[in-house]
Amino acid sequence: MSNGKITIDGQVLDIVPGKTVIQIANDAGIGVQHYCYHPGLSIAGNCRICQVEVEGWDRPQISCKLQPSDGMVVHTQSEFAKDAREGTMEMLLVNHPLDCPICDQAGECHLQDYSYEVGQGAASSPTAKTNLPKNVPFGSKIVYDAERCIKCTLCVRFCEEVTETNELAMAGRSDHEIVIMTSQGEFETPYSMNIIDLCPVGALTSRDFRFKSRLWFMDFAESVCTGCARGCNVMTGGRDGSFLRMEPRENQAVNKWWMCDAGRLGYKAANVASRLEAPLVRNADGALVQVNWERAISAAGAALKGAPGDVLIDGGATLEEMALANDLAAAMGGKAKYAAATGEGDDFLVVAEKGANAAGAELLGLPRAKKASAASVVIVERGQHITASMRDKSGAVVVFAMDGEHVPDSAQVVFPLPSSAERNGLLVNCDGIVQAISSNTAIGPNNLADPIELIEDILGELDDGYDWRGRDGVLASIRALPAFAKVDFPAGYEAAGVGAGS
Amino acid sequence: MTAKVKLVKRRRSTFLDRLYFPAIVTGLGITFKRMFKKKETMQFPEERWTVREQYRGMPVLVEDDEGRPKCVACSLCEYVCPPKAIYIVGRELEDGNTVERGPAVFDLNMLRCIYCGLCEEACPEEAIFMSETYMVWGAEREDMIFHKEKLYELGGVRAQGVKKWKDK
Numbered sequence: 001m002s003n004g005k006i007t008i009d010g011q012v013l014d015i016v017p018g019k020t021v022i023q024i025a026n027d028a029g030i031g032v033q034h035y036c037y038h039p040g041l042s043i044a045g046n047c048r049i050c051q052v053e054v055e056g057w058d059r060p061q062i063s064c065k066l067q068p069s070d071g072m073v074v075h076t077q078s079e080f081a082k083d084a085r086e087g088t089m090e091m092l093l094v095n096h097p098l099d100c101p102i103c104d105q106a107g108e109c110h111l112q113d114y115s116y117e118v119g120q121g122a123a124s125s126p127t128a129k130t131n132l133p134k135n136v137p138f139g140s141k142i143v144y145d146a147e148r149c150i151k152c153t154l155c156v157r158f159c160e161e162v163t164e165t166n167e168l169a170m171a172g173r174s175d176h177e178i179v180i181m182t183s184q185g186e187f188e189t190p191y192s193m194n195i196i197d198l199c200p201v202g203a204l205t206s207r208d209f210r211f212k213s214r215l216w217f218m219d220f221a222e223s224v225c226t227g228c229a230r231g232c233n234v235m236t237g238g239r240d241g242s243f244l245r246m247e248p249r250e251n252q253a254v255n256k257w258w259m260c261d262a263g264r265l266g267y268k269a270a271n272v273a274s275r276l277e278a279p280l281v282r283n284a285d286g287a288l289v290q291v292n293w294e295r296a297i298s299a300a301g302a303a304l305k306g307a308p309g310d311v312l313i314d315g316g317a318t319l320e321e322m323a324l325a326n327d328l329a330a331a332m333g334g335k336a337k338y339a340a341a342t343g344e345g346d347d348f349l350v351v352a353e354k355g356a357n358a359a360g361a362e363l364l365g366l367p368r369a370k371k372a373s374a375a376s377v378v379i380v381e382r383g384q385h386i387t388a389s390m391r392d393k394s395g396a397v398v399v400f401a402m403d404g405e406h407v408p409d410s411a412q413v414v415f416p417l418p419s420s421a422e423r424n425g426l427l428v429n430c431d432g433i434v435q436a437i438s439s440n441t442a443i444g445p446n447n448l449a450d451p452i453e454l455i456e457d458i459l460g461e462l463d464d465g466y467d468w469r470g471r472d473g474v475l476a477s478i479r480a481l482p483a484f485a486k487v488d489f490p491a492g493y494e495a496a497g498v499g500a501g502s
Numbered sequence: 503m504t505a506k507v508k509l510v511k512r513r514r515s516t517f518l519d520r521l522y523f524p525a526i527v528t529g530l531g532i533t534f535k536r537m538f539k540k541k542e543t544m545q546f547p548e549e550r551w552t553v554r555e556q557y558r559g560m561p562v563l564v565e566d567d568e569g570r571p572k573c574v575a576c577s578l579c580e581y582v583c584p585p586k587a588i589y590i591v592g593r594e595l596e597d598g599n600t601v602e603r604g605p606a607v608f609d610l611n612m613l614r615c616i617y618c619g620l621c622e623e624a625c626p627e628e629a630i631f632m633s634e635t636y637m638v639w640g641a642e643r644e645d646m647i648f649h650k651e652k653l654y655e656l657g658g659v660r661a662q663g664v665k666k667w668k669d670k
Contacts, residue, residue, distance in 0.1 A: 100626075101574050101626045
């Protein structure tokens, strides 16, 4: 049964029960400006920027709270609606300090964006702007600036409704209304930094990212957090080889709009000073020296040839890398196994399983290494999965590692491994959802070889008849496995040619 | 469409031209007359130009009359700079400083600078100015990359202009 029709900007749209006008409009691609509205939170209706004109009604209506009725005709771009929004904008800017040059939000600030659209050059208010507390610490991770705050209460509602920890509240009246912490010290919730993303202006900024880079110099890529097996969808942001920040990306099936603080701040492993930037081979004096890729690959082939051995792979490695590790182990007459740490989980996003692709390894049939055992090849990304004793007792001769700290003394050949923000590939999360990580070229050392190509080259050294398959070929052989018959792969992953072939 | 071409007959040298001597006399005459006129050249580097007010010399950073650096490391000059001569890294200022943000690194590569003045135009804090310095030299490439300290030293103090943070 139809619930009736609503006309927005000339488009006739179906009314969906439970959805207000702004949701119907946004679903149809009619962007209605908003600050205090968020699809994951309750509707407050206090910023007034989403006002629209409804035919036959005398006053502008806030579309976030407006219940649609059959036959309603809404205009978002009429003079009347624009006038209402211009007035709202002027009111919001009466006490806004306009310190965009020092504000970290500049470039992703909705107040800035809408000022371009509906703002005026000058304010008609003759009074001076109010002075409010600036640089107020909210725990150790967040900085609050009351002058920039537009009192949309998104952060307060997040702590009330999503985390249910109630750390924030509004205090004061009128011009002097500010957000306060209800308790001293740290946030109770491990999800506090989501309020930085929620904040439509620069009132809540990250202590960690503070003043590190302007947004417009950074490059962003869609990827997945590898902190635990949940696999929250993220955007990675970097500049000049440094990984600067990670922020959540909406995925209703996995993380909705959120991610945990530990995952968000877990990017720093890519920035360590001891990152390996070129392949190393141990010379006659017992020292690891830098060589070119061809020399390193042939040295790895020579070191592995003829000796049976296992492959130990990081639980955060991609599906393609694990499949190839399996092939490499088979070529050496050994087994491939993976190692993954477990920790504490909670009832929201964080899960106890920390290996970002542990589920993928299980699907591929790799056994889980629980304690130290011998292996000829070790692929270690960060130290948390393959522990120091596991890698040192493995006696591995060929090592793929992100930084020099994780290279065991037994290593004869060392290949630099790009971090998860610099690689392409697939991860299977704790719910069996296959997700793609993609490389951000602004992060990490230049010219690191794709581990998939390297493993294939080593396989070529071990087996003269080896047929190079490239990324797409490896993926095709994974798809052909019976365990993956019912698994959905991300749409367009192969079509998009992510790191296609080699 | 064909262009209209007008043929001009080349003048042949006359006998007097080919003698060469009259031309020398005419030339020396001009030189002799110039000796009693006002000199057009100057003895650089002993003598220097006085540049006009709007001259675009080397960009420098300035402090206000209370000794506070004006730059807040907003990086708009870095963004606008056509030859990418500027590199900035921001930092957080000490507690209690209402400006909060300043440059940790401000490098100006004078091998790249084209003296266009867009940095001065873009600056929202009136912190960078085109100075009157037109002589920039260095023995090595590194010498031509001017760091924050040197730029402040060259810039000195500008009391007037934006002082947004004064009464905070």
